[in-house]
Structure formats: C-alpha cells, structure tokens
Amino acid sequence: MQGLHLTADLYGCAGEAVLLLDAARIAALCHQEVLACGLTPVGERWVTFPSYQGRPSGVTGTVLLAESHLALHTWPESASVTLDVYVCNFSGDNSAKARTLLARLIAAYAPARQLCQELRRGGLDGAAAAQALT
C-alpha cells in the first residue's frame, strides 16, 4: 500500500480556456496523458458546476486508476486548477509515472504560479514524509 501522492495548485493558468470549462475536453486530456504515462485508467466521472451569476463555473472530476487516482478541479473565475496524482506501488514503483503525469498536466495548464506538494503514503514501517516543494 506504500505510495506517492502528488498535489499541484495552479494559479493564472494561461493554457487553453476550454481546459478550465469543458468537462469533455478536460476528460480527454486526462485520459490521453494517463495513457501516455503508462498508467491504467479503470473508470472516470466528471461534473460541470452550474453557471453562477451568468458566468461559467468550474469542472470537477477524477480518473480512477489501477494504480489509485487522478483528481482535478477548476476555478475558471480565477484561472486556477488543483491536481492530485496518487499512485500505489503494489506491482512496481509508479513514482516516475506519477511525476511525469503531473508535469504534463501542469504544462497543459501553463500556470503563472504553482504550489506543488507531495506525501509518501502508507509504508509498513509507518514512516511518513511530507514535503512542500514550491
């Protein structure tokens, strides 16, 4: 059950606006990048929030992986996004794949500023390491 959980909180995203607004486009991006990184999608769910005061709202969703999950939430009103990539290392070390997936998604959103953190999950020795990276 030992694994790696990566988070990225992105501000001032200058990538394509549809990646903040359009659940189908976001889902396609995530699916494509998950496969490109050698991870294994097993299910997904995406929800678009109703517009608020005449302005479009965000999208929230997840891709369930054989290795654990990817989650994404967007705030188009502030061009912000949060990302989670969590992989367990049950059948092999998936850490490099997780880092690559997160980097590719961050690149697609092209944030002006980002806060990346990581947690080491589980581990039979009960040890934990949490680190703020940026």
Added chain:
Amino acid sequence: MQGLHLTADLYGCAGEAVLLLDAARIAALCHQEVLACGLTPVGERWVTFPSYQGRPSGVTGTVLLAESHLALHTWPESASVTLDVYVCNFSGDNSAKARTLLARLIAAYAPARQLCQELRRGGLDGAAAAQALT
C-alpha cells in the same frame, strides 16, 4: 482555492468485511457520511477490481463534492484502506466537516494502525503546510 487535504492509510481494518469488498456498500457508507457531515455530493464512481488468483480484489472510488472530493481504495488481502478527503474553503471553512468525515470513515473501518497526514492546499500567499500526524 485555499483548502485542506486529509489522508488516512489504514491497516488491519476490523470493521465489516463488506466495507473492503462490496462497492455498493462502500458507496452507501460514503454517501451517508458525506451527507451527515454537511458536505455536498455531486457525483460518484466506483470500480471493483477483478478477483486475483481466486481471491477477491479491492474497490476503488470517489465521491465528487461541491467542496472537492472524497477518494477511497481498499486492499482486502491485507485489510487495508486509503482515504482522502479534500475540501476547498471557497464559500466557507469546511475544515471541521472534512475532519469529521475522515474520523467517521476511520471509525467504520476500525483499523489496528493508521497513518494520517494533512496538506494545506493553495492559499493566495503561496504558503504551504504539510504535517504528518500519526
């Protein structure tokens, strides 16, 4: 976009065995506890992995929230579970609700040992705090 991300990695779960094996029961538990804590489910997706060498495999899934998400993965072969509760504080501070939800789910699984961690996400000042609690 400022928020709180709680994780719990549970070992030696002595709660009902169906909570490791049965996606419908796990989904019902999560839905019930999300509502009981005053959080807002907006969608969900659950997947049961195929049995392996004649033994039942785990369940993976998520409940998407208006406040962000709950994610859960089970490993019945080792009676282990990982939980994530992530809430944003866009419309108010949901931290107490998130802590209550995590505590209620941990109680349902009744682990012999647990590793709980938390991350403060986002924040306009770019500050991050990561903490290993147990």
